[in-house]
Amino acid sequence: MRDPLILLTGAALAAALLSGCAGAEPDAPASPPVTPTPTYELPPRPVRPGESPVRSAPVADGDTRFQVIGLQKGLSGFFGSHAEWQAKGQYVVVRILVENPGRTNARFDAKRQKLIASDGSTYAIDKFAQAIKRQPDELPLGAQVRVELDLWYDIPKEAEVSAIRLFGDPPLGVTGGTEGVQVPLP
Template identity: 70%
Template structure:
């Protein structure tokens, strides 16, 4: 049988524990407020001559984040640093931002990227145009690295660019390839 002082002590202890769990805290006016995440203040750049801006949201495929930012269509030819080259049909140039948001290295492979025309046909990059315009074939992307580059496609003259299908690097430890993600160009 318990003595009254022990029962009283137990009741006081239980009351203290329960009061501490009620969730009451400082008044709202003194509670800390959320601090917004700071952002880089990047200076806007003018769109390049002949290019149209594309306002597509970023997309992710595997361990790679992409954003399409510019488009040129109907180019008959171009000048490189050491050559002039004509399209078999028309050149379409898609300007993209490629980013590795992860903590491990990943790899960008331009040869995997596809331009989808209105008839549903997928076109690979024109490797010769990529080389003349000094755009990379493959590129290691370090952790949290972000780059911009052009993808050059030579498509039939009458074809209309509808979308670009972008392929990233599979997550670390995952074999095979990714399915890609389509970004509309209209």
């Protein structure tokens, strides 16, 4: 059996140490209350005719943040401000938010963004559809700038869309491109 004096001393020491950690000293200043970061109150907008809303989490590639917010599939053609254009297969339109959360300029290049079909085939934007619908091919993104735009693709009629691979601008000082980030599409 152990010496009761040793056990009692050990218990008293443990109690003293634990009570010393239990609270702040009465004269210590209280830490300031944590206040939540304010957010913008943006009103919800209706989804455009023929478009399905996409609820995807924001993703980042390089110095660019993306969020897919809308999708249209199976369009046979469309009217622009000055032309009517028919698809060779079907048009697929992906609406995205593009954001530069950094402190320096970034560049968005619509021509790098790839639509992915369920069989693994990839498709580049349709330059004529982008031009007729007056969507940018390239766009400078200033620091803290956020832009919403459409990406128009003309893919085979029988192709099933599965994802989009989004490419951002590499961080300042990095040469070459980024690897892109894939976002599943419904």
